[in-house]
Amino acid sequence: MKAAITTTAKYLPEEVLSNADFERMLDTNDEWIRTRTGIRERRILKDPEKATSYMCTEVARQLLDKRGITAEEIDLIIVATMTPDMSFPATACLVQGNIGANRAWGFDLSAACSGFVYGLYTGAQFIESGNCRKVMVIGADKMSSIIDFTDRATAILFGDGAAGVILEPASEEGYGVLDARLYSDGKNGREHLLMPAGGSLHPSSHETIDKRMHYIRQDGKQVFKAAVTSMADVAEEIMQRNGLTGDSIDWLVPHQANQRIIQATADRMGIGMEKVMMNIEYYGNTTAATVPICLAELDEQKKLQKGTNLVLASFGAGYTWGAIYVRWQ
Ligand code: UT7
Numbered sequence: 001m002k003a004a005i006t007t008t009a010k011y012l013p014e015e016v017l018s019n020a021d022f023e024r025m026l027d028t029n030d031e032w033i034r035t036r037t038g039i040r041e042r043r044i045l046k047d048p049e050k051a052t053s054y055m056c057t058e059v060a061r062q063l064l065d066k067r068g069i070t071a072e073e074i075d076l077i078i079v080a081t082m083t084p085d086m087s088f089p090a091t092a093c094l095v096q097g098n099i100g101a102n103r104a105w106g107f108d109l110s111a112a113c114s115g116f117v118y119g120l121y122t123g124a125q126f127i128e129s130g131n132c133r134k135v136m137v138i139g140a141d142k143m144s145s146i147i148d149f150t151d152r153a154t155a156i157l158f159g160d161g162a163a164g165v166i167l168e169p170a171s172e173e174g175y176g177v178l179d180a181r182l183y184s185d186g187k188n189g190r191e192h193l194l195m196p197a198g199g200s201l202h203p204s205s206h207e208t209i210d211k212r213m214h215y216i217r218q219d220g221k222q223v224f225k226a227a228v229t230s231m232a233d234v235a236e237e238i239m240q241r242n243g244l245t246g247d248s249i250d251w252l253v254p255h256q257a258n259q260r261i262i263q264a265t266a267d268r269m270g271i272g273m274e275k276v277m278m279n280i281e282y283y284g285n286t287t288a289a290t291v292p293i294c295l296a297e298l299d300e301q302k303k304l305q306k307g308t309n310l311v312l313a314s315f316g317a318g319y320t321w322g323a324i325y326v327r328w329q
Contacts, residue, residue: 042159113316
């Protein structure tokens with residue numbers, strides 16, 4: 001049996017950082033940010049005592065509440081993030097401990113903006129194999145912890161947030177996570193979008209701090225070009241493999257990095273923007289959280305009914321990218 005998404009939930013911090021706030025901090029302006037990216041504001045988890053596991057735990061508790069199950073029923077917790085609380089232990093273990101999921105194992109998955117898409121497909125394998133009955137997949141990033149707030153080219157793009165789903169065996173054939181195409185390209189991706197220090201290559205030192213190597217570095221133009229091509233290619237591929245057309249797809253749920261990348265993907269798929277889930281305006285790029293936040297909002301708005309055809313698509317650091325076809329049960 002395929003894996004179906006049975007529950008969704010999201011957590012966004014309350015603190016809003018608007019384009020006007022950035023105008024006061026950097027040489028930028030609301031018009032540039034809106035027209036180049038589609039972003040008006042983003043959320044920031046201000047409390048220095050709270051990190052990614054806090055947001056994940058909020059999501060996990062909501063998921064349990066909504067599904068009406070106890071934490072002991074969860075078999076596996078996958079947290080997709082590139083801003084874990086610490087290198088180790090895994091954020092998934094912190095969440096497991098916080099909610100008391102005493103039977104669950106778990107791990108963090110590092111695939112940047114494609115983290116949730118990678119995680120959803122990974123989690124689905126454990127359901128399909130019969131090894132697990134209930135898997136939590138959460139995408140979360142506290143991007144404000146790695147943003148260089150003096151770099152106008154990257155600072156305005158990102159926000160903090162978390163969201164997730166519970167995967168369970170689909171109750172009928174033909175529903176659930178039906179197909180996926182996932183890719184990576186470390187040859188071309190490694191130099192254009194990265195955080196250079198803090199790992200085993202450049203452990204933290206006075207020098208790495210002086211050189212501002214603990215922040216995101218992005219060559220926006222290069223990443224933009226790769227994202228436009230790859231996200232559209234993989235979305236088209238998943239359509240062809242599954243006999244989908246622009247008409248038969250109900251929602252494109254794309255990673256929210258830039259509204260122009262999303263538009264290009266929708267155009268290639270032959271989908272009107274009215275069938276594209278977009279909330280980049282309010283949250284910016286929350287990295288691993290964008291796709292599940294979109295799913296949670298569609299669900300809140302009762303737009304996910306039995307038989308709704310969804311294509312999820314992402315592109316991010318690595319490079320990593322992919323698309324998943326989900327038929328809602
Ligand atoms: O989620 C992970 C994947 N990441 C992405 O998908 C991001 C992909 N890249 C992008 O979305 C876009 O490349 C950006 C939004 C980051 C940048 O947009 P762009 O249209 O590629 O702009 P650019 O980098 O070519 O910069 C154009 C101009 C430059 O000035 P000059 O050289 O033309 O004088 C920049 O210095 O805009 C300037 N600029 C800004 N101006 C005002 C760059 N950042 C800003 C800013 N405010 N915040």
